[in-house]
Amino acid sequence: MSTPLAEVIRVAVVEDQPLFRSMLERTLAQMPGLRVVASVGTFAEARAALRPGSVDVALLDIDLPDGNGIALGVMLRREQPRLGVLLLSAHDAMDLLLDLPPDVADGWGYLSKNSSTSEELLLSAVRSAAVGVTVLDPELLARATPRAGSDVARLTHRQYEVLRLLASGLSNAGIGEQLGITEKSVQNHVNALYATLGIDADPSRNPRVSAALRLLEETGTGT
Template sequence: MTVTVLVVDDNPVVREALRGFLDTGGATRVVGEAGNGQAALALALRHRPHVTLLDHRMPIAHGLSIVTELARLTAVLALTSDASPEVIGAMLRGGARGYLVHGQFDPPELLRAVLAVAGGQGWLSPVAASVATSALRSQGDAERGRAAFGLTDRERDVLDLLSAGRSNAAIAERLGLTEKTVKNHLYNIFAKLGVSSRTEAVVRWAGPFDS
């Protein structure tokens, strides 16, 4: 199945570059472009793309103002230059399945992120995961909140590495585990946190962001 993509960014040069990365006749196909949030919603209704790449800073309606409505129509992958914890947290709470920061990924990672999000998974670039983790650690009651989840020490180790953007293979290598054991830990972590994806687990572990 070819994954259809809507590109939403107010910069036409960025839109052209993203189309060049994704509209190559392979696993993904760009079905539309929008330069503002209002146009994005209209195109999402018309095309029902599998994934929408969503910028934050745009005229008429910015990304945060439409992410919740847009997420009801399509899987949203935030793709913006803003790496502030407030925006990252708000986008993810609003329904975005992933978050990429301009200048912090290459075309192969973009493709992997789009395919992962299309498949119902989450995707946080390392810089976004790092910001989320830093936001947590700046809160005075963070450890009390974490303790309430009842994770074991090993599950906390796995989740910390997941929050840093590590793959299952990288987590297994770092902790001296098999990938199957890492997957089992993630299954238990998801159950304890009450989530169903890697992105949701990172956000839940990071706790509330300032808005």
């Protein structure tokens, strides 16, 4: 865990479009428990500004004028293993998370600039990134369908609903509220889908992160 949620989460914005960057900066600055400590527009500026220990979560545009936001995130995570990374993109490139090097693959988030991302979702995604939880764009997930023959396709309809909401960063309580079922029922569904997907209880791996990545791996997004 990079920072307790009771403390202020220090956020850096790396976005090359000045208007979108300023909008993000203003929005984040107004959110409770967050503080924007850096706002830059290039790979080089980010390398200079995001020194180890200065930031808890980095919001990274994938397409930067002098480099790639994913490569930047990998570099930063190797220097700062507890850094949360939340990727932003104007394209549906969520499956790029599957190509991350294994040593830094856990706990990345992805939001599309083109989806109807709310302030509540952005805040939730930043907080999740701060504690190493993967959050995937819920609007893109809503268009995803399981690939035939995959383990995800073996899930019941309700288990798939739970998995999709889990991958969008909701807690068990939040999933229960969304689906109108008890938190205990949610946990039962989570346990069942872990069993179907073969996700074990290895304490070195976050099972929710593993489940989110399996969902990403075994689904296709419709156009």
